[in-house]
Amino acid sequence: MFDKQDLLDIARTEMPFGKYAGRTLIDLPEPYLLWFRQRGFPPGRLGQLLALTLEIRIEGLEGMIRPLKRGIPGPLRR
Template sequence: MFEKQHLVEIARTPMPFGKYAGRPLIDLPEEYLLWFSKEGFPVGRLGQLMALTLEIKIEGLQGLITPLK
């Protein structure tokens, strides 16, 4: 389950490292998030938000995030 604040965080939190550093979490490719789901999401809030971002993408709910950017 997610709250509005989670959606805002996904829209505005930049990826802090890696190939997609600086991109908002919602703009990360689904394949990239799937890789993390297999290898392990980062520990802490970032990992939680990335996992939620993947769920949103899998369910096709990105439209919920667009107005929050």
């Protein structure tokens, strides 16, 4: 079972650095997430969310995240 706050954070949180800075985590390309898995996810909450985002993408469940982006007053920025 997924934690509700984790799903909301994946839908709202923007990548704070790198090539895809400014994109929400659920919109990051899967190869980019796989690269992080090979090299190591960043420490802390961001790394946890990136790992969960990858699992959601691998399982084809991003459809349950995308609707969470709508109707939310602004993304969370790190």
